[in-house]
Amino acid sequence: MIQVSPFDSGLYQTLLSDTEAGRWLNDQAQIRAMLRVEGELAEAQAEAGLIPAEAASAIAAAAASLVPDPDSLAAGTASAGVPIPALVKALKAALPAEQARWVHFGATSQDIVDTALVLNCAELITLFESRLKAMITALADLADAQRGTLVAGRTRTQQAVPMSFGFKVAQWLSPLLRQLERLEELKPRLLKTQLGGAVGTLAAMGDKADLCGQILARRLGLGCGNNWHTQRDSLVELSGWLGLCTGALGKMSQDWLLMAQTEVGEIRFSNGGASSTMPQKCNPVNAEIMLAMARHNAGLVGQMHQAMLHEHERSGSSWAQEWLLLPQQLMSTAVALKHGLDAMAHIEINPTRMLHNLGxxxxxxxxxxxxxxxxxxxxxxxxxxxxxxxxxxxxxxxxxxxxxxxxxxxxxxDVTQMQQRLLSDGATTAWLDAVLQQARAQQP
Missing domain, CATH: 1.10.8 (Helicase, Ruva Protein; domain 3)
Structure with a gap:
């Protein structure tokens, strides 16, 4: 296999990739999901009275047990521009002819690929939610512990006025809380089936078409999306969410990088990377990768908007563009969250240096x-x-x-008295408490 992207590299996989996310983004995950959709589609069509029940049961069983090698589908994918024809051929080959003729009945390749994508996105969303909540908990604990620590507030890179470090941490936390809210709002629009047939009308399924779509959605645990072959707004909305999530983490990590500079020294990371020639260095690798993922995702969001431009009832080029972009964004987000949690487990606060910088x-x-x-x-x-x-x-x-x-x-x-007022006066206490209350509500 050709390895071009660092996401797929054996050399960079621990640094720039994520094993858990990869379980739902690799070839095997896509094939499993596509076969699941084919099996459940047959069962839904039998339940609706469109195809024989015996054939549906056999198709579902074959789809559940079939494990084709991705390489065996590669030639067919290259020829058709999509993997489904080769996958359907392999599925039919595992069945008697009388049952095989009902495989993929009335569906089109995009129905299977898109619904499979949504199934894997649902798994990745669960992973993102888990990591976001863990990140929120870690930040909330840090904000609460450091609410009485003064640090220099900085505007336009220059010292401005002193502020509570706990409040600064709460500002890192706040957008992550909003990201959870946005994700919950996004789910109903994203987690839905695709079933439209050749041009989106599902004409081949006759008067059973709508019923088949509803049953398939129920069996897959998704919303009934009917046809969105060329209406990609929900995927682009997901892309935007991924960009916002890594952007919030990137803002935080950029602050970390600035605060961890040797001359500033207000924080450090005990798991920092060493230099080959400078043993005194402790490079903040986690923060660096988080910032890199934020910048990478920000660029891909715009390209995903370009991928909305499908012509007529199906596009080969815009659809293929999604295949290049969205997996990278999903992986980048998983990587940023992984490094964020690792950083939070190794962050060290230096209140003495913070006080020194104030002076x-x-x-x-x-x-x-x-x-x-x-x-x-x-x-x-x-x-x-x-x-x-x-x-x-x-x-x-x-x-x-x-x-x-x-x-x-x-x-x-009196400097001591003034420092206490800076911690207690204004909105710091009320706003910090409000953020912490929201954060604690996310905990199980």
């Missing part, structure tokens, strides 16, 4: 809080003007901001 540049990070404190005893415009002058002097000299404020105003500010 950089002679305490100017407290300028906003000092302005509002001074405004208790003088007009706010005067307080702001005084702090602007004091900040300029602190940045260019050796004196601490609070000493300069005392020199210019006669008011001695």
């Amino acid at each position: 950089a540049f002679n305490g100017v990070i407290y300028a906003e809080a000092a302005t509002f404190e001074l405004a208790r005893s003088m007009p706010r415009d005067q307080a702001a003007s005084l702090l602007k002058q004091a900040c300029s002097e602190a940045m260019s000299g050796d004196a601490h901001l609070f000493d300069l404020v005392a020199r210019h105003s006669g008011v001695q500010l």
Whole structure:
């Protein structure tokens, strides 16, 4: 087998792939799902009175036991542009002629491929939900534990004002909670059968067509989707969800990378990768891969929108484009979540370094809080003007901001008291508690 993508590489599989997700994305998973659909379709047609019950039972049994080698289907797939004709031929070969003639009755290849895809997506969604909930729990525990730790809040890469590190963690957590909500809303639109026949009308099944579709959906545990051969909005919606999920994880991992820089040192990861020549290094590999997956998925979302452009009642090119894109997105999301959980198990917080960084540049990070404190005893415009002058002097000299404020105003500010107010005042406590309450509700 030719290996081009790192997702399929033996060399990179532990770093850039995921075994659990691969169970539902590999050739064997697709073949199993397609055979399951063929078997259940026959049973549904028998239940509706369209084909003989004996034939349906034999087809279902053969579909359940047949394990064709993907290589044996490759030539047929290349010739037809889709694997179903070769798979149907193999299934028919396992049956007597009288029963074989009812295989794939009235269906089209896209019905089987798309419904099989949805079945495997359902399994992957279960995996994503499990990992998201585990990630949410880990982040909630960290946010709660660190709610009393001050860290420099940063805007446009520069120190702004101090904030609760626990609240910062809660901000990483919040979009993951929304991702669970979005996924729940998405399921009914995505997890549905495809059964339309040649051009979507299911004409070959006559007056049993609609009933067959409803029975097939029930037997597969899916919604009844009827025909969506060229209406791919639900798959594109899934693509968008995957992009949002890895994007939320990527934002978090980018913060981790910045906070773990040697000069910052506010966090580190005990499982970081070593350098071959620099033994002091502890590279944050998990965060790097999470960010790479976010960027990769973001690019694929746009291409999936291009794959919506099917012509008339079936497209070969747009459909094939999905085959290239969606599996990569599904795998990227699984990989990002795997690395996220691994990182959370090895993250180390350095409150001492956080406090040290707050004291950089002679305490100017407290300028906003000092302005509002001074405004208790003088007009706010005067307080702001005084702090602007004091900040300029602190940045260019050796004196601490609070000493300069005392020199210019006669008011001695207490840094410890101000730090406590920064933790307790404002919306931090209420908003942090609200996020944690939502997170705890996801726990079993």
